[in-house]
Amino acid sequence: MRRKLAAGNWKMNGTGASLAEAEALAKAKPEPGCDLLLCPPATLVHRMAQALDGSAVAVGGQDCHAKASGAHTGDTSAEMLRDAGASHVILGHSERRADHGESDSDVRAKTEAALSEGLIAVVCLGETLDEREAGKTLEVIGTQLEGSVPDGVSGATLVIAYEPVWAIGTGKVPTLEQIGEVHDFIRARLEARFGAETGSAVRILYGGSVKPGNAAEIFGVSNVDGALVGGASLKAGDFIGIIDALEAAA
Ligand code: PEP
Secondary structure, eight states, X not given: OOOOEEEEEOOSXXXXXXXXHHHHHHHHOSSOSSEEEEEOOHHHHHHHHHXXXXXXXEEEESOXXXXXXXXXXXXXXXXXXXXXXXXXXXXXXXHHHHHSOXXXXXXXXXXXXXXXXXXXXXXXXOOOHHHHHTXXXXXXXXXXXXXXXXXXXXXXXXXXXXXXXXXXTXXXXXXXXXXXXXXXXXXXXXXXXXXXXXHHHSEEEEESSOXXXXXXXXXXSTTOOEEEESGGGSSHHHHHHHHHHHHHHO
């Protein structure tokens, strides 16, 4: 059985004052029925990891560089994230693919760097609205999956997040059938590439406008093992509502 995962992506939001939300979450969920992860901006990773030390909430980064160190002004290495207290890192988020031109091979190199530092990689995939309307969703997801995920992964080191670009931060959510189709496709591709045991152990999260009000129905879809949550992870109360729904589905 795959343990469900609720992951929060704070994006470029939050200062020291926001750590109160993370602490409220940890206090409300001392023994959650699923894994919990918060990915704050890089400036908060160390402080959040210290604040949540000993709690059930893990801390992750939102990106890392593919190289271990060197002349890369403004970037953060996987080792630095781990040193700051992160156990996970989000890679290939559509905002990074769009804003920073990250290709599948960039994401793959970053994922290799993360895995070599012992971080759990949360690799994001997702089609644009144009791609969906052109009937290319599965082709795009298949290409991203193949290109972004390196060999040698396992259910313990890799999490996939399916995040339709057009659903992120928009309030628009695919139908349950559309979510199920893509999650089943990703599962089949993982099993074909990595074998049934590994392919069935990797968790596949849905992301894109998940809220307390729509979480339960999304978590009822086959091969949805949790959520990657943006806006609704910023406030402990909203995120707890989503976690409650995930625990009920577990
Ligand atoms: C995200 O940033 O990964 C995301 C899914 O955002 P939101 O939940 O705000 O749509």
